[in-house]
Amino acid sequence: MAETIVEIVLNKIADILSAEADFLGKVGDKVDLVNRELGFIQRFLRHAESKRSQNKLAKHWINEVRDVAYKIEDALDEYFVEMKYIRPSRVPFLFLMKYFNPDPLHSLGTKIDKIQVILREISERKDRYEVSLDQDKEWQPKQLLRRRYMLEDIDETEVIGLQSDKNIILNRLHDANLSRCTVISIVGPGGIGKTTLTQMIYKSAKAAFNSHVWLTISQNFNLSDILRKMIDLSSSEPNVQDEGHLIEPMEEDECHLIANLKRLLSGKRYLIILDDVWNKDLWVQLKAALPDENNGSRVLMTSRSINVAKSADHSMTPYLLNFLNEKESLDLLLKKALPFQNPDEICSSVLGEVVKPLSKKCKGLPLALIVVGGILSTKDPSYHAWKKVLETMDWHSDDGKDCMDVLAMSYEDMPPHLKTCFMYFSSFPEDYEISAKHLIRLWTAEGFLPPRTRSRTMEQTAEDCLDELVQRCMVQVSSRCTNDSIKNLRVHDLLRDLAVHEAEDDNFITVFSKGDVHQPNRETRRVSLQFCSSQLIKDINPNTRSFLLFGEPLPKFAAFRLLKVLQIEGIMQGIELTGLNVLINLKHLGIRNCKNVHIDSRSFGYLLNLEILDVRGTSIKPHTTSMEPHTTPMEMHNFLWKIDTLRHVELSEPLSGPASSEELEHLQTLRWILVSETWRNELPRLTNLRRFGIKNTFREWDIVTKVLTTLPSLVSLGIKGDKIPLEIVNMSCHSLQSLYLEGKWSVNLADNASLFPPHLIKLTLVGSMLQSDPLPELAKLKYLKKLRLLKHSYLGKKLTCPAREFVNLKKLEVSQLIQLDVWEIREESMVRLNYLKICGCRKLRVLPEVHHLIALRELKLESMPHIQG
Structure with a gap:
């Protein structure tokens, strides 16, 4: 984790030196020296991190580096807060400020001098710590490997919940239609029973093979050693599995070893077990030694990583081992x-x-x-x-x-930025379903991610990190979006416990759950309060960068002026959100599912570094004490759209849109806003907008049409209004994937399905007041995966799904169609449908025939009085 903190600080210093070198004067030279010294120390961190669990001295040195990185970050952030730092383009006289108020600059210089002394001491101690890296070990890898075999000696008659898994894998091993050498992979997190299952399969299957070898692969494998083991075991034809002990080295290079093993296995139908493979490079290097003579030879691999499993055999889907019921x-x-x-x-x-x-x-x-x-x-x-x-x-x-040691092996195997992202899961309550989109935005605001490339946004880099955590079986996907990206996820309680333990051990996050009474660590920079006493707040470090509050009373945020992330969820009583005006560094402000939140709109005029504003499910009210009579919640836009760092804005109640003169080039999400009358003359610059939600109260749709034509990156669009002309969507948004329409249409759908964007994969209709059955026309949308027909979208009595249509549809929701009486789904329609929800269709007496929906896994019926069972 220290490596990630140092990376964040180095990036911050680089930005400051490039933007403010002239303004910093001689202090800038001192900052540059600190930058170089810290960069030098960073080179040794990766090696020290790998020894952290084994060596107390290495751990102590890492903690020292982390703490000094925090001191540097504090000094720089405090300086800019003192100066009320905003961009020079906003305040032309910024360079004159040092002459009128030199104290912040002098204070920064003094702090940097002290930090330089600490950095020199840390560098001097590094050599002494390096000498001792192999001493004072708390545990050895072989001891940990022995712990992995806790499940191996269980008698098969005692095994619970693996018999069906065993039969499925055995069928794959003995599949006569697969004559080529096939790699079959079993994937799951540590401790789920991969080794036990493999042992059961090995005992049952090995008699059908001429040669069989069991190998346990270490995290830092050596190919020559593996080849020697395989040669030795293949030559002696053992009757028991190898426990991972290496034979004495032979004086042969890898090429000779590969040739010898290939010769030994030639002409044989072999079974090779590769247990606990961590690295995809293993198979790349090993496959040259395994002959493929189309005789049904098999390789059975276990891994904690789906990517490792896929890389070994692209044509075989890895077998995911599930948790026990x-x-x-x-x-x-x-x-x-x-x-x-x-x-x-x-x-x-x-x-x-x-x-x-x-x-x-x-x-x-x-x-x-x-x-x-x-x-x-x-x-x-x-x-x-x-x-x-x-x-x-x-x-x-x-x-x-x-x-926990078995689970921790997966954690220790991750690169530093992934460890940091994983530890962040500790900030969410137990059994909490986490929105992937929300998590990604928090990661980006925290600055955890590796440097992005020109071709990828920070969000895309974060998605890659989340995908990798899923592939490593560190988190579980609970639902996916229609484009197959992750929508929601959960963390197994034990893995979350591991994250909490590692986060607190590293002073990364302090987590308080209900009933906790211990005092917070004054050095921590992130705090998560999860339904616990507010009395703990008074002892929290004033340099805290992140507050995540779940159902908690609020502290006075003016005391935490270095805050970057503020996330508040589930506060049901009315609250006064004060002190926002001092949070100059705030990047993420989330107020989710709270009632009656009172904010002074003028506070947004100070949040000039804000990137994310998410107030979904929350009603924002005027501040009850300091709000001036002429200031209303709807006037928040006067301050909000002046923040040119905004990237994601999610609102519950529509707000007036940005004025035409505003430049919001970083904005990617904007939902929901009202159509602005000023757009008639000049359009706002929103060229990077990908998700857009708009409410039109004018009924003059030419303005909306003009705006949509300027959004080349748009993939998701929501429109609320009356007499919506369907033509505006297709005419302006050919690349659109998701469309939400709320309001009566100006045309009927019959013969107008071609007005929809051709590559639409998700469609939601609300209040469309359609008179004719929409399904025959919507069936022409060949890529549609999710369809929702909600309240008053259709006023007719009959729905008919045509035969052999909706071939890609996976999710269908029909809700509050109050006149619907008959629904027919014809054969070979919706063959991929796996989720069907019918809600509030109170006149519907008979369910549509669903027996031919072969992929259907979930059928939900709600508020259906005439449907039995």
Whole structure:
């Protein structure tokens, strides 16, 4: 994590030196010296980070580097806040300010002098720490590897929940239609049972192969050693799997080893197990040694990374191992705790009141269930003894350390920026469903991401990071958008616990949950308050950069003037949001799902570095004490559109749009705004806008048409208004993928489906008042994946899905069509539909025939009084 903090600080220094060198004067030279010294130290951080878990001295040195980076960041941010720093283009006389108020510049110079002394001391200590990097180890890799085999010795008759998985993989191994050498991959997070499942398969399948080898791959594998092991095992034809011990080195180079192994395996139908593969380079290097003679040879690979699995064999879909369900979890836990007793009888006894919440604590992770079961097996099988385990269970104690070490291997394998992104999950409450879009915006505001290239935005770089965390099985995707990007995600409780532990260990985030009474670490720069006492706020570091508040009373933000991120969620009582005017550095302001939030609109005039404003689900009201009579919430736009750093604006209530003279070239999201009368003469500059939501109260649609023609990057559009002319959408937005239309149309849909953008994949209609059945025309949208027909979008009595249409549709929602009486879905229609929701269609008495919807996985019926069951 220190490496990421140093990278953030170096980027900040580089920006300052390029923009403010003349203004800083001699202090600029001092800042440059600090920049070079810190850059030198950064070169050694990656090596030290790799030793952090093994070496206390390395960890101490890393903490020193992190703390001095924080000091530099504090000094620079405090200076610019003192100067009320805004861009020179805004204040032409900025360069004169140093003559009238030199104290902030002098204070910065003094702080930099002290920091230089600390940096020199850190550099001098580096050599001493480097000498000791291999000493004082807390644990060895081989010890950790042995912990991974906790599941391996379980008798197959005791295994819970893996029998169906075993049969599926065995069918793939023995598939007679696959004669080529095929790589079959099993993927899942640490502790989910990949090795156990593979052992079951290996025992059942190896007799069908002439040669079989089991190899456990280390994170830092050596190809020559792997080849030597395979040669040795293939020559001796062992009857048991190899436990990962290396044979003595042979005096042969890799080319000779590859040739020898290929010769040994030639003419044989072989089965090779590669257990726990971390790096896709392994298969790239190893496949040259494995002959493919179309005899049904197989390679069975386990990995924590989907990308590693895919890279080995692009034609075979990796097999994702799922967490155990509630019953399987209970059975496994009780088999370990009380192996000779009936699980059903235990659950129906008083012990069931304790064992069920203990099982839920493990969230279906087999390794965790085995650990907890092992703890219970050492206790008296009584309610009070097991209740004590439930109340005191700590995954980072001696009892749970083995489990957390296995999970931590995945964390330690990640590059620094991914570790930082992962630790950030600790800032969300347990079992919280996280919006991917929201998370990505928080990451970008925090500055966690690697430098972006010209061809990719910060958001796209963040999406790559999130995808990689998914591929590494560190987070779970709970839903996807119609374009298959991640919509919502969750983090397994144990992985979240790992994130909390690592974040607090690194002073990265302090997390307070309900019932916590411990005092916050004064050095931390980020705080997450999750439904806990507001009394803790008074002890929080005034240099805090991020506040994430869930259902909490608000602190006085004027005390945290270096704040960059402020996220508030779920406060139901009316609140006065004060002190925003001092938050010069604020980049992200999120106020989600709160009631009656009072803000002085003039505060936005000070937030000149704001990039993200998200107030969805929140009603913004005038400040009740300081609002002047002529200032109303609708006039917030007078201040908001002067912030030229804005990139994403999400509003609950429509606000007047930016004036034509405003330059908002960074703006990518703007929802919802009112059509501005000033756009008749000159249009706003929104060339990078990708998501746009607009409400037209004039009914003069020529203005909207003019605006849409200037948005070449638009992919998502929402329009609210009356008598919407459908032509404006197709005429202006050929690249549009998502369209939301709320309001009555000026034309009927019949024979007008061609007016929609041709590549539309998501369509929502509300209040369209259509008289004719829209489905026959909408079926012509060949790329449509999601369709929502909502309240009063159709006033007719019958819907008909034509045969062999909607071939790509995956999600369909029909809601509050109050006249709908008959609905027919003809055969071979909607063959990919997996989600169907019908809500509030109160006259609909018979469901459409859905038996031929072969892909349907979820059917939801809500407020349907005439539908039984």
